Amino acid sequence: MKVNLLNKLLFHNIPLGASGERIPQAAVASAKTSRELVRSGDSDAAYFRRLEQGGILLNQAQIAAVRHHRGPLLTLAGAGSGKTSVLICRTGYLLSVRGIAPSQLLLLTFSNKAAAEMRERIAVLPGVNEGDVARLQARTFHSFFLYFLRRQGLQQDIFSETRRQHILLKQIMRELGLPKDAYPPETLLTLLSSCKMNMGTPESLPEGTTAEHEMKAILQIYEQWKLDHFKIDFDDVLLMAYRMLRERPNLLEELQQRYLYVMVDEFQDTNALQYELVKMIAHPQRNLMVVGDDDQTIYSFNGARSEFILEFEQQYPGAKVITLDINYRSGPAIVGLGNGIIRHNTRRRSKTLQAAKSSGSQPRYMRPQTADEEAEQMVDYIEAEVGSGRREYKDFAMLYRATSSNRAVLELLLLRDIPYIDFGEGQLLYEHWLIAPVVDHLRLSVDRRNFAAMESILPTLYMNREKGMDHIRRMEAVQPKQGPLIHLLSLPGMEDFKGTKLRERLDLIRGLRELTPVQAIRQIRRQFYDHFIEANDRHQATLHRETLKEMLDELESSAERFDSIPVFLDFIDNVTERNEHNRQPGAKEQGNRIALMTIHKSKGLEFPVVFLIGASEGILPHSSALEGDRLKDRKMATVRSGAIDLAALEEERRLAYVAVTRAREELFISSPARHRGKKAEVSRFMLAAFRSAAMPAGPPAARSALGVTARSLPGNRTAAARTHNVPVWNCTGTGCPGWTRMKSGGAEDHLMDKPCPLCSSPMEKGTRTVPV
Numbered sequence: 001m002k003v004n005l006l007n008k009l010l011f012h013n014i015p016l017g018a019s020g021e022r023i024p025q026a027a028v029a030s031a032k033t034s035r036e037l038v039r040s041g042d043s044d045a046a047y048f049r050r051l052e053q054g055g056i057l058l059n060q061a062q063i064a065a066v067r068h069h070r071g072p073l074l075t076l077a078g079a080g081s082g083k084t085s086v087l088i089c090r091t092g093y094l095l096s097v098r099g100i101a102p103s104q105l106l107l108l109t110f111s112n113k114a115a116a117e118m119r120e121r122i123a124v125l126p127g128v129n130e131g132d133v134a135r136l137q138a139r140t141f142h143s144f145f146l147y148f149l150r151r152q153g154l155q156q157d158i159f160s161e162t163r164r165q166h167i168l169l170k171q172i173m174r175e176l177g178l179p180k181d182a183y184p185p186e187t188l189l190t191l192l193s194s195c196k197m198n199m200g201t202p203e204s205l206p207e208g209t210t211a212e213h214e215m216k217a218i219l220q221i222y223e224q225w226k227l228d229h230f231k232i233d234f235d236d237v238l239l240m241a242y243r244m245l246r247e248r249p250n251l252l253e254e255l256q257q258r259y260l261y262v263m264v265d266e267f268q269d270t271n272a273l274q275y276e277l278v279k280m281i282a283h284p285q286r287n288l289m290v291v292g293d294d295d296q297t298i299y300s301f302n303g304a305r306s307e308f309i310l311e312f313e314q315q316y317p318g319a320k321v322i323t324l325d326i327n328y329r330s331g332p333a334i335v336g337l338g339n340g341i342i343r344h345n346t347r348r349r350s351k352t353l354q355a356a357k358s359s360g361s362q363p364r365y366m367r368p369q370t371a372d373e374e375a376e377q378m379v380d381y382i383e384a385e386v387g388s389g390r391r392e393y394k395d396f397a398m399l400y401r402a403t404s405s406n407r408a409v410l411e412l413l414l415l416r417d418i419p420y421i422d423f424g425e426g427q428l429l430y431e432h433w434l435i436a437p438v439v440d441h442l443r444l445s446v447d448r449r450n451f452a453a454m455e456s457i458l459p460t461l462y463m464n465r466e467k468g469m470d471h472i473r474r475m476e477a478v479q480p481k482q483g484p485l486i487h488l489l490s491l492p493g494m495e496d497f498k499g500t501k502l503r504e505r506l507d508l509i510r511g512l513r514e515l516t517p518v519q520a521i522r523q524i525r526r527q528f529y530d531h532f533i534e535a536n537d538r539h540q541a542t543l544h545r546e547t548l549k550e551m552l553d554e555l556e557s558s559a560e561r562f563d564s565i566p567v568f569l570d571f572i573d574n575v576t577e578r579n580e581h582n583r584q585p586g587a588k589e590q591g592n593r594i595a596l597m598t599i600h601k602s603k604g605l606e607f608p609v610v611f612l613i614g615a616s617e618g619i620l621p622h623s624s625a626l627e628g629d630r631l632k633d634r635k636m637a638t639v640r641s642g643a644i645d646l647a648a649l650e651e652e653r654r655l656a657y658v659a660v661t662r663a664r665e666e667l668f669i670s671s672p673a674r675h676r677g678k679k680a681e682v683s684r685f686m687l688a689a690f691r692s693a694a695m696p697a698g699p700p701a702a703r704s705a706l707g708v709t710a711r712s713l714p715g716n717r718t719a720a721a722r723t724h725n726v727p728v729w730n731c732t733g734t735g736c737p738g739w740t741r742m743k744s745g746g747a748e749d750h751l752m753d754k755p756c757p758l759c760s761s762p763m764e765k766g767t768r769t770v771p772v
Helices: 002-009 045-053 060-067 083-096 112-123 130-135 141-151 162-175 185-197 210-228 234-247 249-258 272-282 332-342 371-388 403-415 436-446 451-461 465-478 484-490 496-512 517-535 537-542 545-559 565-582 646-660 684-688 700-706
Strands: 073-077 105-109 137-140 261-264 288-292 320-324 364-366 396-400 420-422 594-598 607-612 637-639 642-644 663-670 723-731 739-741 762-771
Touching: 045 083, 060 083, 060 320, 073 083, 083 105, 083 112, 083 261, 083 288, 105 112, 105 141, 112 130, 112 137, 137 141, 141 234, 141 272, 162 185, 162 210, 185 210, 185 234, 185 272, 234 249, 234 272, 249 272, 261 272, 272 288, 332 646, 332 663, 332 684, 364 371, 371 403, 371 663, 396 403, 403 420, 403 545, 403 565, 403 594, 436 451, 436 496, 436 517, 436 545, 436 565, 451 465, 451 484, 451 496, 451 517, 465 484, 484 496, 496 517, 517 545, 517 565, 607 646, 646 663, 646 684, 739 762
Parallel strands: 073 288, 073 320, 105 137, 105 261, 261 288, 364 663, 396 594, 396 607, 420 594, 607 663
Antiparallel strands: 637 642, 723 739, 723 762
C-alpha cells in the first residue's frame, strides 16, 4: 500500500532540476559521551556520573560549555543540538560543583513554557533541591523585569489582553473619524512594539505620509489612554526598566552585584533593548553565557539581529566560543539537507552539523502543478498513513512561508473533516479585509439586494459606510429598488465624480453575471480594485504591495476551479461555515490534530513528519526578497540577475533551514510548478543544497543564462580532475536528465529496467564518466 501510494504521488529522491551528483548527507558524529570523555579521576566526575544515572549523556562540546566558569561564553547551538540540556546542566554545575548561590544566577528566555521547562529540569538535577530552584531566577525577559519593577514600587496593571487592545484601537480610529478597518490593530501594535524595542517613543514615529500621520495619532492616543487608566504593556516593562537603570546607577549596581552569572537562551532572537539590558547587568563581571544560532535568526521584523552573535567577540573581547554541532533530532539525510541549504549564506558563523543518528529516511520531494494538487497529494498521504495505523494526525506538521499559502490545504482539511489546528489567526482567505470586498462584488452580481455586501464595498467607492447605508435604508423604505445601490446617486453632497464612479460600478456588477469567477475577479481588479489598493496609503502601510498582490492572485487561483459565480460563492460559504464550526479560540495544545503553521511559528518545535509546502521561487524565497527594486522600504543591492535584497535573501534561506530541521523522522518538500497562474522554479535553496560548493549559487534563471559549468571554464582545475566510468541507470524519457548510480551486489542486479525518480519513465543500464 505504502509503495503504491508513493509511486502514485510522485515523491522523488531529489528536487527536479537538481544538478548535483550527490544527495546531501551529514557525517555521523562520534558516539562518545561523558562516560568516555569525563575520566573518573576528574574533580567533577561525580557530577557527570550522576547526570548519566539520570539519562543525561553529554558530548565533548556540551561538556566544555557546562564546565565553563568565568568570563563571556558564546555557545553556538545548531538545530537539535541539545542547547536546553547544556543550559540546565551548566546551571546545576555552577550550583553543585562551583558552589555558586542560586540567587546569584539569572537565566533569561523568551517564553513562559521554556522558562517553566528549565525550572522543572533544573529541579531534578543532582545536588539541586527545591530551595535552590525557588531562589533561582529562570524567567522570560518580561517576567524578570516586571518582578524588578514591582520591587521598586511599580503598581500599574498590565494591559496585555490582545482582544481588549484591538477593541480600544478600533474605538480610537472611530473617534478620529477613520474607517473601523483603516489599520489592522495587530499592525499598529507591531509598529508600537518596534518603536519601543529600539528605545523610542510614539512621539518619535515618522509622519511623512498620511498613513504615518494617522497611525502616529492613533498610537499617541492609545498610549495616553494607558497612562490615564494606570496601565502598561509588556514592552513598557522593558523600556521602563531600561530607563530606571540608566537614571539610577545604584539600582543597576545592586543587580550587577546580585546576579554574578547571566545566561540567555535563544540569543539570536534578542532585540536591541533586550541586549542592552543584558549587557548592563552582566557588566562588570562579564560572566555572560549566551546560547543561540545565527542560522536561525528569522525574526528581524521583531528587531532580532544576527549581528549580536556575529559580533559577540567585538563586544566581549576574549570571549570563548563553543559550537554544539551534533544534531540529535534527525537522521543524516535531513541534517545534510539543512547543511546544504544554509552553507550558501555569507554572513554566518561557519559550522556544519553532524547527525547523532546513523540512519533515517531521505527527504522526499514533490513537484505538483498547483497548490490545490499539492494539498491533495499531501492529505492523501496523511490519510493513508493514519488509516493504516502507522501514524496519528498529531505526527504531522505543515509549514509554509506565508499564511496566504495555506489556502488550499486548509480548505481540503475542512472539506474532508480532518482534524487540524491552525497556529495562525485561523482566518480563511475569503474573510480577509483585502479579499472580502472583491467577494462581495461577486455576491452583488448574484443578488443586488445583498445589504451586507453593499456595506462592504462602499469604501471602494470612497463613501462612508454608515452614512451610505443609512441613506440607502431610508430611501428603500420610501421606494424599494431592485438594486438599492442606485439610491446613493441622491445622497446629499454627492460629488459629480463619485456619481460617475457609482454608475460605472453598477454597470460592472451587472456585467459580472455572464463571466466565470476568475474572469469576474480579473475584471474587478483591472477596472478599479488594484488601483484602489495601490493608491491607498493606508493599505501600503499595512502590508507590502507584493503581499497585497499575492493575496488577490491567490483568490484568482481559488476561483479558477469553478465555472460559475454562484457555485464559487456556495463553496466559499461552505468552507467558511465549516471553519467557524472548527475554530477553537484560545486552543494552544495540538492534541491529535495536524499542525498548520508558518515557519516563523515553528522555530523551537519538532515533529515526526514535516511537509514544507511552497518551496518554489517567489514563495520561498519570497518575492519581496527577490524583487527588492519594486519595494519602497528596502535598500537595494544590484546584482547581475536584478535588484535583490541580499540581507533579505539570507533571511529567507534561514527560514528554509529552520523548516527542514523541524523534522525528526520524515521530511516532504513540495515545489508547485505554477504559483498563482505563473510558472515557478523549484526553490534555489533546495537546488543549491545538491550543488558542489564550486558551482554558482544564483537563481535558476541566472545559472541557465551562463550556459557553462565549472568543468567547461578555461583554466579551471576541475577540468583536470581524474575521472572514471561507473555503471548507472540512465533515463530513457525524452529530455529527462535523470540518472542514478547502479548498486552492485544488491536487489537491482536482476532488474532489466526501473522507473526514473524524476519523470517515472523506464531507466536502462549504462555507464557514465564521473570525477573520482
